[in-house]
Amino acid sequence: MEFKNSTNNQVYDYVFRKIILSLKRGISIATSPTDFFSFNSRELMLSYLKSTLNSMFDSVSAAGTDTYEFNMLEIGSGSGEPIDWFFAKEFSHRKELQKIDYKVNIIEPNSRFIKLYKERINKYQHLIKLGMAYNGKVQDYYDENLSDEERSQLPSLPKDSLDFIDCMHMIYHLQNLVKFLYGLLKPGGAIFMVFIDSSESFLKINSSFHKEVLKNTEISSRMSQTVKARHELLYEKQILPTLQESEDSNSSSSTSHRTRPKVESYKMNTTYFAKTLADMAALGSASELLTCNEEPFDIRILEFVLDKLKSTALQDSDDAVKEINLCRSKRDEEDVWMVEHPQIICVIHKEVI
C-alpha cells in the first residue's frame, strides 16, 4: 500500500488487518489465538479472558433464571475476529448448558471495520444478535465535546445494562474511559482490558519522534505521563477509589443490589514478530503514534521508526542503552525480528456484596 498519500485511518486499517492480524502459514481464518503470526498476545491472554467470561456465566447460572440475555459491549471492536477464535466457541458451549441469548454491541470509529464486523457476525446469526453498532468514538458518550442534544442522538447505552465489556488493545486511544464503563455494568458484570505497556517497547522511539522531528517536547513528555498514569491506575489499581466514589454517588441507582469494584491485574511478557524491519516499523508506528482520524498520514513517522530500528539492529547486543529491545528469533519456522514488551491485563468487576 502507498502510505504517502493515505489518511491515518487508511494506514491504521492496513497495518491492523495486513500486519497485526496476519496469520501463520496455511491458515486463512483464525480459529485459535495461536494462529496469528505477528504477536502472541492473544494466546497469552486467553486463560484470563476465559476465566473472566466463565465467572460471568457462573453468576448467571447462580441467578437460576430460565433464560438470560447476555449483553456484551466491544469497544474499539476492530473487525471482530475475536468472535471467530474465542467468543463464538465459548458462547455455543455455554448455550448447550443453559438457555442464554447473546447480544453484542459495538463502538468503533472506523466504518470499514464496522462493515467487516457485521459481515462476520452474520455468520453466527443462530448464536449472537448484533445490538447497536455505533460508528464513532467511545468518548462521544462521556466527554464534553458533544452537547446534551447531540449526545441524546447516540444509540443508547443505559446504565447498569451490560454483563461484559471488552476493551482489547484500544485503551491507547483514550483517557477517562474506565469510570464511564463501570457505570454501564450490571451488578456482577466485568470489564476486560488488555494493553501493551509501551514504556518497555516503542514508547522511547515514539517520543523521540516528537522531540527530534516535530521539535515538540511537550507531547513527548505527555506521552510518557499518560503511559505512567495508565500503569498506575490499571496495573497498580489506583483506579479503585475513583470507582468506589462513583459507586457511592450512584448508590440510589435503579438496581437493588449493593455492589463494589474489584480490580485484578496481571503482567506478562508478549512479543511482536515481523519478517522485515519495515513491517516491524509499521507495528511500532501504529502504537502510540497513530491517531485514528481522517487527517493525512505523516510518512515521517514510519521513516523515523524504521531508521531507529535499523540503527538498533546494527548495534552490538551489549551496547549500553538501546531504545528498543530488538533481536532475531524464529516464528513459524521462519527467521524473524522480534520486540519483547509487557502486556497488561486488567479486569474490573462490579462485585455483588
Ligand SMILES: C[S@@+](CC[C@H](N)C(=O)[O-])C[C@H]1O[C@@H](n2cnc3c(N)ncnc32)[C@H](O)[C@@H]1O
Ligand atoms: C488494536 S485495534 C483492536 C481491535 C480489537 N479490540 C482487537 O483486539 O482485535 C484498536 C481499535 O480501536 C479503535 N479505536 C481507536 N480510537 C477509538 C476510540 N476513541 N473509541 C473507540 N474505538 C477506538 C480503532 O479503530 C481500532 O479498531
